[in-house]
Amino acid sequence: MSTQHSDRRADLVAAPAHFPRREVALFSALLVAVLGVYALMGTAYSTRMLVEAACYAILALGLTIQWGYAGQFNAGVMGFVALGGFSAMAFSVPVNEAFWASELPGELGLALLYLVAAVLVVFGATRLDRLGVPRRLRTLIAVALAVVLYIAVIGTLRGVTDQIESRVDFVGGLGLPPWLGWIVGGALAGGVGYFIGKICLGLRSDYLAIATLGIAEIIKAFLKNSDWLTRGTATVSPLPWPTPGPAELGFTLARALYLSLTAVLIALIFFLLHRAYHAPWGRMIRAIRDNEISAAAMGKDINRRRLEIFVLGCILMGIGGGVLGTFNSLFDPQGYLPLNHTFLVLVMVILGGPGNNLGTIFGAVAVYIIWIMSEPLALFLMELAVSVGESAFGWEVVGNLDSRALQARVFVIGLLITLVLRFAPKGLLPEKVIHHG
Amino acid sequence: MNELVFFINNVVIAGSVTGSIYAIGAVGVTLVFSIMRFAHFAHADMMTFGAFMVLLLTLLFPSAGSAVGLPTAVVMLPLAMLLTATLAVGIDRAFYKPLRAHGVKPIVMVIASLGVTLMLQGLIRLFAGTGGQSLYIDDRKEIFRLALPFEGVRAPIVITEPQIILFVLTIAAVVGLHLFLSRSRLGKAMRAMSDNPDLAQASGINTNLIVAVTWVIAGGLAAIAGTLLSLDVTFKPDLSFFILLPIFAAAIVGGVGHPFGAIAGGFVVGFAETLAVFNWSVLLRPFRDSLPEWLAQAGNLAFVGTEYKIVVPFFILVAILVWRPTGIFKGKVI
Numbered sequence: 001m002s003t004q005h006s007d008r009r010a011d012l013v014a015a016p017a018h019f020p021r022r023e024v025a026l027f028s029a030l031l032v033a034v035l036g037v038y039a040l041m042g043t044a045y046s047t048r049m050l051v052e053a054a055c056y057a058i059l060a061l062g063l064t065i066q067w068g069y070a071g072q073f074n075a076g077v078m079g080f081v082a083l084g085g086f087s088a089m090a091f092s093v094p095v096n097e098a099f100w101a102s103e104l105p106g107e108l109g110l111a112l113l114y115l116v117a118a119v120l121v122v123f124g125a126t127r128l129d130r131l132g133v134p135r136r137l138r139t140l141i142a143v144a145l146a147v148v149l150y151i152a153v154i155g156t157l158r159g160v161t162d163q164i165e166s167r168v169d170f171v172g173g174l175g176l177p178p179w180l181g182w183i184v185g186g187a188l189a190g191g192v193g194y195f196i197g198k199i200c201l202g203l204r205s206d207y208l209a210i211a212t213l214g215i216a217e218i219i220k221a222f223l224k225n226s227d228w229l230t231r232g233t234a235t236v237s238p239l240p241w242p243t244p245g246p247a248e249l250g251f252t253l254a255r256a257l258y259l260s261l262t263a264v265l266i267a268l269i270f271f272l273l274h275r276a277y278h279a280p281w282g283r284m285i286r287a288i289r290d291n292e293i294s295a296a297a298m299g300k301d302i303n304r305r306r307l308e309i310f311v312l313g314c315i316l317m318g319i320g321g322g323v324l325g326t327f328n329s330l331f332d333p334q335g336y337l338p339l340n341h342t343f344l345v346l347v348m349v350i351l352g353g354p355g356n357n358l359g360t361i362f363g364a365v366a367v368y369i370i371w372i373m374s375e376p377l378a379l380f381l382m383e384l385a386v387s388v389g390e391s392a393f394g395w396e397v398v399g400n401l402d403s404r405a406l407q408a409r410v411f412v413i414g415l416l417i418t419l420v421l422r423f424a425p426k427g428l429l430p431e432k433v434i435h436h437g
Numbered sequence: 438m439n440e441l442v443f444f445i446n447n448v449v450i451a452g453s454v455t456g457s458i459y460a461i462g463a464v465g466v467t468l469v470f471s472i473m474r475f476a477h478f479a480h481a482d483m484m485t486f487g488a489f490m491v492l493l494l495t496l497l498f499p500s501a502g503s504a505v506g507l508p509t510a511v512v513m514l515p516l517a518m519l520l521t522a523t524l525a526v527g528i529d530r531a532f533y534k535p536l537r538a539h540g541v542k543p544i545v546m547v548i549a550s551l552g553v554t555l556m557l558q559g560l561i562r563l564f565a566g567t568g569g570q571s572l573y574i575d576d577r578k579e580i581f582r583l584a585l586p587f588e589g590v591r592a593p594i595v596i597t598e599p600q601i602i603l604f605v606l607t608i609a610a611v612v613g614l615h616l617f618l619s620r621s622r623l624g625k626a627m628r629a630m631s632d633n634p635d636l637a638q639a640s641g642i643n644t645n646l647i648v649a650v651t652w653v654i655a656g657g658l659a660a661i662a663g664t665l666l667s668l669d670v671t672f673k674p675d676l677s678f679f680i681l682l683p684i685f686a687a688a689i690v691g692g693v694g695h696p697f698g699a700i701a702g703g704f705v706v707g708f709a710e711t712l713a714v715f716n717w718s719v720l721l722r723p724f725r726d727s728l729p730e731w732l733a734q735a736g737n738l739a740f741v742g743t744e745y746k747i748v749v750p751f752f753i754l755v756a757i758l759v760w761r762p763t764g765i766f767k768g769k770v771i
Contacts, residue, residue, distance in 0.1 A: 411559025
C-alpha cells in the first residue's frame, strides 16, 4: 500500500503545478475594489454589501455544481431562495400567542390531516389495478376522486385560513434559532428540487429550464398570496439574527460578526465541495456531463446521479436563501425577483467560471460589487443624459426616471450574459481539467 | 339560462381568446424549437416588443385607423410585424449565430436567449416605463351585446371588437401558415430541415436562408400575439415570465415541432386556465333545491384562485412530461 502512495503512476500526474498567477491577480483586483468601496461608502454600508455578496456566493456555489459540474441549467434559483427565506422566517419569528391560544391550530391541523388522507386515498386509487380493476376504470376512478377530494379539502382549508387571517393575522413563527430554519429551508428546497428533477432530468435539458422557471413563479405566488402563513404583501420583520444584532453592537460590528458566520459557512461548503469534486463521485459526475453515452456504457446510473447533484444544488440554494433572508431581517415575498435572485446568480457563475468553486466565489463578490455600484451609476448617467437632452434638444423629462434608470441594469445583465457566453464561455477562472497521461 | 350565458361569456369566449393568443405564441416557439433545436425564452419579450411597436406607431398616427374603419392598432400591425421580424433576424445574427457556429450545446443557446430576454426587457421598460397602457388611443372599444331570443334570459352574450379581430386574425394566421408549410417550396424546405438538418443541407437546401425565414415567421407571429394580448387587455411591459410558461406548456402539449399541435396545445392550456378559475357554483345555482346542502351552500367552487392561475399551465406541463413527453401529437424528442 505504501508504495502506491509514494510513487504515483506517471499517467495520473496532473499538468505541472505552476504559480496561480491568474487567481492571485484577479483576487488582488477584487481586494482593491472592496477597499475602494470601503473608502467611498463607509464601513457599515460596505460590510452589508460583503455579507450580501457572501450569501450570493452560497447561491452561486449551488448553481455552479448544477451548471458547472453537471451541465444542468436551473432557471428558477429565485424559487429556492424564497423557500429558504420563508423557512428562516417561519422558524425564527416569535410565537404568535393569539393563534396558539385559540382553537385554530386544531382546525388547521385537522384540515392538513384531511389533505394527507385525501392524498393517500387518491394514491391508493391509482393502485387499484393491482386488485384486478381494469386500467382505464382505475384512471377514471382516480381522477374523479382527486377532483372531488381536492374541492372538499381546499374548501375546508380556505375556511380555516380565512379565519386565521381575520382573527389572528397570521400563524406566526416558532421562535427557534434561525440556523434551524436554514437547514429546514435547505431540505424544503431539496424536496422541491427532487420533485422537479424526477420529472425533467430524464428528458431534454431545455425542459428543466422551463419547469424550474415555472416552479419559481409558483413558489413566489404561493408565498405572496398565503397571507395566513407569511402575511403576504404585509411582510414580516424583523427576523432575529443568530449573532448579536445591531441594537447591541452597532451596525458595523454586528454585520462583521454575521459576515464571519457566513464566511465559516462558505468555507465549510467550499471544503466539502472540493472533496466531492476530487472524489470518484465528482469524476463520475463530470464524466456524465462530458460524455453521457460513454458514462452510461460504463454502467453509471445517469438519471440517478443527475438527480443527486440537482437536489444537492437546490439544498445549497435553500440554505443560502435562508442566510440571506435572515440577514435582510425582512421577509417580503414580492422582493424576490427573477433578475436579482436568478439571473444575477447566473451571471456570477458563468462569469466567474462554472465548475470552478474559487472562480464562482470570485464571480459572486465581483458581480455583486458591480451590481450594487451600478445603481447610483445608472441614476447618475440617466440624469446626465436628461440634462444634456434638455439643454441641447429641449427634451421633456418623463416621470418615474429612477425606476426607468434601474431598468438599464436589466439590459446590462442580459448583455453580460450573452457576451460572456460568446467570448469567455469558460469564465474568468476556467475549470481546471486534469488530463491523464 | 342566465347561468349558461354567464358560462359562455366567462369560459367559452374568454377561453378562446386566451387559447388563440397562446396558440399563436406557441407556434412561433415550436418553429424555432424544430429548426434551431432550442427553447427560445426571448419569445415572450418579442411579443411585448411587437405590441410596443404597435403602441409607438399608434401614438405617431392616431387617426390612421378611422380611414379604414378598423382600430389604428390593427392597421399598424403589419408594420409592427415587419419591425419585429427584423429584430428577430438581427438578434439571431448578433447573438445566436456565433454560438451556433461554435457548435455549442442547445442549453447554452437557452441561456443566451435568456440574456436576450433581459436585454429586450430592459430596453422596453427603459422606453415604455413599467405601467400598463391601452392600445386604444383615439378609438373606442366597441362592445357587442347579443341578446338571446329565449324566455327569461336577461344577460346578453358580450363580445368586444378586439376579440372578433383576434379570432379573424388567428384563423388567417393558421390558414396562411398551413398553406406556407404545405405548398410553398420554402415551407417544404423548412419541414425537411426540421426532420433532419444534415440531410437537408446535403440535398442542397440553404439552411441559413431557412433559419432567417424561421425567425421572420416567429417574429411576425410574436408581434401578432403580443398585439392581440395587449388589445384584449392593456399593454404591459412586464408580462414575459408569466406568458412564457403557458406558451411552452402549449408547445410541449402539442408535441414539439408540430405547428398544428402547438395550436391545439394553446387552446388546451387556454381553456384549462379559464375552466380552472371559473366558479362552478354559478352553474349549480339553478339546481339549488335538489342538491345536498353542503354543495348548495358552497360559495366558491373554483379549482384555483385567479392569483394561482400560473399553476395550471405548470400542472399541465408536468402531467404531459410524466405521461407523454412527446406531446399529444407525437412530436419529436429532440
